[in-house]
Amino acid sequence: MKDAAPLRDPAPVADPAPIIDAVGIDKxxxxxxxxxxxxxxxxxxxxxALVGPSGCGKTTLLKILxxxxxxxxxxxxxxxxxxxxxxxxxxxxxxxxxxxALFPHKTVQANIAFPLKLAKVDAxxxxxxxxxxxxxxxxxxxxxxxxxxxxxxxxxxxVALARSMISKPxxxxxxEPLSALDVKLKKVLQTxxxxxxxxxxxxxxxxxxxxxxxxxxxxxxxxxxxxxILQSGSPSDIYYRPxxxxxxxxxxxxxxxxxxxxxxxxxxSAIACAVPTLDEAQFSPGxxxxxGLMMIRPELIAMHLSxxxxxxxxxxxxxxxxxxxxxxxxxxxxxxxxxxxxxTVDGLRTPMIVDVLGTAIPPADVAQKVWLSxxxxxLYLLGEG
Amino acid sequence: xxxxxxxxxxxxxxxxxxxxxxxxxxxxxxxLGMTAxxxxxxxxxxxxxxTWSSDTWVDVFTHWHYxxxxxxxxxxxxxxxxLCILISxxxxxAMVHRLKSLENHITILIVFAFLTDAVLKTFGWVLFxxxxxxxxxxxxxxxxxxxxxxxLFTQAATMLGMVYNLLPYTIFCIYLSMQRIDRDLMLAAYxxxxxxxxxxxxxxxxxxxxxxxAGAILVFVLAxxxxxxxxxxxxxxxxMAAELIRQTFExxxxxxxxxxxxxxxxxxxxxxxxxxxxxxxRAMRAAPARQExxx
Numbered sequence: 001m002k003d004a005a006p007l008r009d010p011a012p013v014a015d016p017a018p019i020i021d022a023v024g025i026d027k028x029x030x031x032x033x034x035x036x037x038x039x040x041x042x043x044x045x046x047x048x049a050l051v052g053p054s055g056c057g058k059t060t061l062l063k064i065l066x067x068x069x070x071x072x073x074x075x076x077x078x079x080x081x082x083x084x085x086x087x088x089x090x091x092x093x094x095x096x097x098x099x100x101a102l103f104p105h106k107t108v109q110a111n112i113a114f115p116l117k118l119a120k121v122d123a124x125x126x127x128x129x130x131x132x133x134x135x136x137x138x139x140x141x142x143x144x145x146x147x148x149x150x151x152x153x154x155x156x157x158x159v160a161l162a163r164s165m166i167s168k169p170x171x172x173x174x175x176e177p178l179s180a181l182d183v184k185l186k187k188v189l190q191t192x193x194x195x196x197x198x199x200x201x202x203x204x205x206x207x208x209x210x211x212x213x214x215x216x217x218x219x220x221x222x223x224x225x226x227x228x229i230l231q232s233g234s235p236s237d238i239y240y241r242p243x244x245x246x247x248x249x250x251x252x253x254x255x256x257x258x259x260x261x262x263x264x265x266x267x268x269s270a271i272a273c274a275v276p277t278l279d280e281a282q283f284s285p286g287x288x289x290x291x292g293l294m295m296i297r298p299e300l301i302a303m304h305l306s307x308x309x310x311x312x313x314x315x316x317x318x319x320x321x322x323x324x325x326x327x328x329x330x331x332x333x334x335x336x337x338x339x340x341x342x343x344t345v346d347g348l349r350t351p352m353i354v355d356v357l358g359t360a361i362p363p364a365d366v367a368q369k370v371w372l373s374x375x376x377x378x379l380y381l382l383g384e385g
Numbered sequence: 386x387x388x389x390x391x392x393x394x395x396x397x398x399x400x401x402x403x404x405x406x407x408x409x410x411x412x413x414x415x416x417l418g419m420t421a422x423x424x425x426x427x428x429x430x431x432x433x434x435x436t437w438s439s440d441t442w443v444d445v446f447t448h449w450h451y452x453x454x455x456x457x458x459x460x461x462x463x464x465x466x467x468l469c470i471l472i473s474x475x476x477x478x479a480m481v482h483r484l485k486s487l488e489n490h491i492t493i494l495i496v497f498a499f500l501t502d503a504v505l506k507t508f509g510w511v512l513f514x515x516x517x518x519x520x521x522x523x524x525x526x527x528x529x530x531x532x533x534x535x536x537l538f539t540q541a542a543t544m545l546g547m548v549y550n551l552l553p554y555t556i557f558c559i560y561l562s563m564q565r566i567d568r569d570l571m572l573a574a575y576x577x578x579x580x581x582x583x584x585x586x587x588x589x590x591x592x593x594x595x596x597x598x599a600g601a602i603l604v605f606v607l608a609x610x611x612x613x614x615x616x617x618x619x620x621x622x623x624x625m626a627a628e629l630i631r632q633t634f635e636x637x638x639x640x641x642x643x644x645x646x647x648x649x650x651x652x653x654x655x656x657x658x659x660x661x662x663x664x665x666x667r668a669m670r671a672a673p674a675r676q677e678x679x680x
Contacts, residue, residue, distance in 0.1 A: 066576060068575075068576075088575045088576045089578040089579065094576060094577070095572075095573070095576045097569045097573055098569075101572065101573035102573075103573075103574075103587075103588060104570075105591045105592060114577050115577040115578055118578040119578060163577070167577075
């Protein structure tokens with residue numbers, strides 16, 4: 001990118017064309033196929049997270065967006081023009097590297113100003129913009145003369161972000177930049193990245209294997225596995241309406257109960273439901289056939305120490321369609337705000353996981369008999385993955 | 386695991402270095418002192434005379450002939466260092482980044498060339514460059530004049546031999562130093578908009594500086610003392626310091642003068658190393674504790 005000014009016309013666009021439009025991308029490394037027919041659209045100003053286990057192709061996809069790798073097949077447009085074959089320097093994207101890749105022999109000032117120096121921006125303007133960027137990233141002004149090795153991990157992180165943002169790219173690509181930080185610092189920087197995204201309005205594509213991080217930051221999450229995008233949707237879509245058991249299991253703990261299906265009616269030896277039918281919206285797109293996995297999130301389950309006819313936390317209209325299971329507490333873990341119970345239920349191979357707010361009920365003890373209840377509408381049916 | 390920096394206050398460190406220190410003192414410092422003593426003696430009818438005089442030193446400082454050879458030696462050594470580094474930079478870069486799959490093969494080839502005896506290699510060059518040798522035969526067959534390519538027994542041939550024999554030192558030093566550079570740094574430079582050349586200039590070259598410096602010092606010290614190449618390939622027409630000292634000891638049998646010239650060469654070498662050390666120390670201070678916490 002030759003000039004630091006925004007590449008796109010700031011005039012309002014009636015038809016919101018995506019800033020990144022990747023269609024049908026295949027990537028081969030010799031005979032190994034890393035990406036299978038991947039399509040990804042990122043809107044202007046959108047925060048997209050690519051999530052998946054290691055080796056799922058998320059970093060490969062990011063490198064293709066950045067220009068470090070070229071797709072074997074497929075089209076890729078960034079900012080309305082094809083960028084296939086263009087090197088990273090000629091794309092309106094900037095990357096934040098996993099290991100930050102700050103130049104150890106350059107000062108903080110020289111690191112942040114590097115893209116401006118390459119774009120031949122005046123020295124005085126370079127200084128002004130670096131100062132402004134450092135202030136925005138909460139870096140003290142006297143850090144400018146320091147070298148990266150003299151900064152803490154979090155400060156280095158901010159310098160890396162500042163260097164990537166200084167030339168105002170249309171898209172910021174983040175390759176797991178927070179993975180090396182400790183939990184507390186990670187939280188701080190997640191908040192800052194979210195705030196930064198809100199402030200500058202650039203599109204972010206963030207690669208991470210940490211689903212919690214993706215949920216916190218992104219407007220949209222793409223879950224990847226084995227070179228394919230399995231599901232792309234809002235955090236709550238991904239969380240409550242996963243497309244299959246892999247996505248459901250990848251994102252937080254969940255309960256998957258095998259059930260027999262007869263049309264909309266489900267049947268399970270473990271669940272007793274007043275009205276055992278599902279609405280159309282409760283079927284995942286991936287479901288087909290007469291068997292399935294019924295998903296219920298741990299925090300949507302209520303736990304009772306006595307039979308739940310008298311349970312107070314089920315509303316009258318839900319009562320007619322509530323479901324009940326009976327089981328025995330196998331183990332419990334105190335997680336701070338909530339207590340997690342693992343309850344063995346007859347007819348289920350794996351114990352049910354139940355998250356109960358710490359003070360909601362008196363803690364049940366191990367081996368105690370309990371009743372679990374949940375609303376029929378909180379169920380979601382997945383195909384057997 | 387953290388490796389703590391040891392200080393000289395640690396007595397075990399003194400003990401550990403004692404054997405080496407003793408060997409160095411016995412076989413290096415004492416002979417050096419004896420050489421210094423020798424330079425203050427005189428000769429009469431090719432025999433060493435035990436006197437105390439500074440005649441030899443007056444001789445050294447008043448004869449331009451010696452200094453012209455010393456200056457030639459220094460110039461040749463510096464040109465050799467420059468050529469070695471200029472040739473090694475692209476070679477090392479290619480080994481690290483372009484020929485990744487051939488890296489080990491190239492390393493083995495260079496090690497073989499390096500371990501082959503220098504005398505053999507140098508005489509090989511003589512055969513190759515000889516008027517009736519392979520190169521001139523090939524050039525003649527191509528219809529190019531033999532006169533223009535007749536470089537054997539010139540200073541150019543000496544330089545060719547020096548660069549050829551000393552090149553592995555710079556290649557390996559720079560190669561090892563470039564190999565340690567995190568590849569992401571180069572990607573980050575490309576991403577920021579730098580061309581390949583700019584990336585090399587802004588990232589690779591500064592970070593390879595320790596290797597360049599180490600290679601330069603090695604080649605410089607060795608080039609100051611080359612003996613074989615000026616004699617065999619240069620044909621002895623323009624001798625260098627080592628040849629001058631040999632002649633002074635053996636042909637002229639003037640041991641005090643030889644000792645004095647030896648000391649001058651050692652002084653020039655040491656002064657250059659000290660200068661390089663000071664430059665390196667300043668560069669280190671400018672960029673402290675680099676890459677301390679990567680990995």
